Amino acid sequence: MNKRISLDLSSTKTVEQLHAVLKNVFGFPDFYGNNFPALVDCWSSLRYPDDDMSALVLDALDDRLELCANGLASCSEDVIRTLISAVEAVNNRARLNSLEAVILLVLNE
Template sequence: MKMINLSVNFNDINSHSEFHEKFKRLFGFPDFYGKNFHAFIDCLTSLRIPEDGMTTVNIQQDEYILLEVIDINHLQDDLKHDFLLAIQEINNRCTLLGEKASLLLLLSKS
């Protein structure tokens, strides 16, 4: 499998709104992105389906994204919990479609 590296620093995220804005920019979510975790999951489930138009970042079947997450412990507990559950759900959807996980996390500190 091929890997695409992306990085997100949670040091400057202090609210749900800031979280969703950062990920909207990172992955190129559409203007109608709902800025909630249901929309987050839906957009990132389409990483391998570019025709959906849900992200400007797209991967092939033999690729995955290695997302370096810097300072995850800076996030509020509920936001951190929701983020991790969302990543799990995105990868569960991949499995249901007969694919390998699309998002792998690398947790690091700044």
């Protein structure tokens, strides 16, 4: 079963703020590094609840997360690039393991 999350990024101006929002929404662990590799690692574990890298987990290896990013018109290029690049890295990692994409990103103004 797929899950859907909506993010309001309209007040997110920096990559540091993006990491804070994502840590809060996804329930990343206290040791989350607030950087790109840590984000990719946490999101890559969405299908693996035993990793304990996110409070939000998917129920099966073929489930996907539909991530609706709202308010992008007010975000910096760095924020948008970080978000898109992280989703791409997570999905590429899944494909290397012969799995479908983990995150389907929906971009809204």
